[in-house]
Amino acid sequence: MPLSGNLSKYATSLTALAFCAGLFAVIQPQKISSAEQVALADSFRFTQYQLPEPTKHPLKRIREVHPSLKRIGAWISATGASVAMQDLDSDGKNNDLIQIDPRTDEVAVMPVPSTGDRFDRFVLNHKGINFDPSKMAPMGAITADLNEDHRPDIVVYYWGRTPVAFLRNENTGLSASSFTSQELVPGNEIWNTSCGAIADFDGDGHNDLFFCNYYQDGAKVLDAQAPGTIQLQESIARALNGGKKHLLRFVAATPESVQFAEHRSLFSDQVDRGWTIAVGVCDLDGDLLPEIYLANDTGPDRLLHNDSQKNAFRFSLVEGRGGLTTPTSFVLGNDSFKGMGIDFGDLNKDGVPDIYVSNIAAPFGLEESHFVWLSNDNVSLLKEGIAPYTQASESLGLSRSGWSWDCRLADFNNDGQLEAVQATGFLKGQINRWPELQAIGTSNSTILSNPANWPGFGLKDDVSGHEQGCFFAKAPNGKFYDIAKPLGLGNMQVSRGIALGDVDADGDVDMVVANQWGPSYFYKNECNNAQQGLSLRLSDNRGTAIGARVTVTQPDGTKQLALVDGGSGHSGKRAQEVHFGLGRLPDATKVKVSVEWRGADAKVRHRDFALAPGWHDLNLDAGDKA
Secondary structure, eight states: OOHHHHHHHTHHHHHHHHHHHHHHHHHSOOOOOHHHHHHHHTTOOEEEEEOOOOSSSSOOSSOOOOGGGGGGHHHHTSOOOEEEEEOOSOSSSOOEEEEEETTTTEEEEEEOTTSOOOSOOEEOOOTTSOOOTTTOEEEEEEEEOTTSSSSOEEEEEEESSOOEEEEEOSOSSOSGGGEEEEESSSSOOOOBEEEEEEEOSSSSSSOEEEEEESSOTTOOTTOTTOOSOOOOOSOSSSOOOSOOEEEEEEEEEETTEEEEEEEOSOSOHHHHTSEEEEEEEEOSSSSSOOEEEEEEETSOOEEEEEOOBTTBOOEEEEBOOOOTTSOGGGSTTOOOSOOOEEEEEOSSOSSSOEEEEEOBOOTTSSOOOOEEEEEOSOGGGGGGTBOOEEEOHHHHTOSOOSBEEEEEEEOSSSSSOOEEEEEEOOBOSSEEOHHHHHHHHTSOGGGTTSGGGSOOOOTTEEBSTTOOOEEEEEOTTSOEEEOHHHHTOOOOOOEEEEEEEOTTSSSSOEEEEEETTSOOEEEEEOOOSSOEEEEEEEEETTEEOTTOEEEEEOTTSOEEEEEOOSSOBSSEEOOSOEEEEEESOOTTOOEEEEEEEEOTTSOEEEEEEEEOSEEEEEETTTEEOO
């Protein structure tokens, strides 16, 4: 047969192949050269310090799990590394850490490396609390002044039991004896909590606690002697059989204790039973009542508008609106991705917080997409059940990286533009198990919930275990590019939590990354490019003003917005402060700082300050104490 005849015979197949090849080429992410990466990285500089290694030995590499989960023990053991920043020794700086290292399951308190040996590293004492390390493990910590005595306290949440409060007592110095443990929930219930946050959800002037459980309530995931079978996700894309959400309302406090009451049945099953890995808490519409974003694994994320009143919690489901050209998963509340981390920041500078969500975006793996939900309309639509956001991660260059967990938005070089960082990696081993994971990911959903149907995942197995950390900076063309490698931040670490804060009060943002089954690291920000930053720690007569909205107006009229965060994310908790990059300002320049917050009397208050760049510790009730 002539050549033309052969071509004619396969014309349809060749056309389809050419179309697919062309489409593949078009959708590849734009890249910049190594030289351009170096130039973009020029205004950033970090020095790495390793966090102190645990003193308890031997160090674990995997958890003891329920017998039905033993074949996938490495998979079940893939979370638990956590870090939070706070000022625990009252030196006026958020330069202390609460770290959970899964190799020991200790909750350790320590100074941030390089900030001085102000106290010795110590481990929180569970004395008087039902804590069995053979069946329970800490997963994260939140810091706040729970009992409003102007001393920061610590809340630890777990797999295998309910959260515990560690209240700062009057003991001088800082050691294990400085904290008194207290139950928060009666009844010895079994929770498997993946994330938590603190905020004043009902606007009564007192902070409440919110926790999201991953595995079903009552599931003895870490009990190697328990009978039965642990139920896993019922679907890879629409799983609604996970653990419940728990909101604890502040009731009363003394210098020695605090009381919370749980409010149940607040959510429908489609909200309550999602497999939540990360939670975001942020006031999106300016009424100082924080909305809730649930980043759900194997199912749609959920955005909840806060319609609460004093002592009466009410949250309504909010969803986006799509069109003929909008993929279903790019409509907020309708995705089928694997939400792992969340943060908020005003990326498009319209005075409304945007939402940054990390998913699984590993090349040649379960390549989904990260989300950047950019505000695009009147936020009053939230009250009508409409999410006024457009998914813009691809156009911004933030759609792809790897298997990601915590994600953070911050201005690290003080130029007025936010950067984006991500913790990445899942299982680090020698045997690539992506083929098996792909198989289970495309299998019949009816078999997923039984762990006996899963392929094995053990100590030697690898799934996205050799990915580099990500640091995205915005180039002059308006897109973000990963410059972790030239910055020296692209180490092959299996990371989970990211905590941010200005630990040395020098006007820039520092970072701690908590790693799973390995050492964790502090990255001291030493950018020296003559650009100035403004770091603010805000308090009132209850302690830290969590949820306060801060707007900075520069002399040229440029405005920036930030809110004091109460624990958004997966397992990293940023310091409860706000930071703004101001660029290059003339000497002696002051900027206008407007603060809105809800006081202890539940009334919304407002104050204006004129502040120079640098660090300021503001008491909103008494004025500027900087």
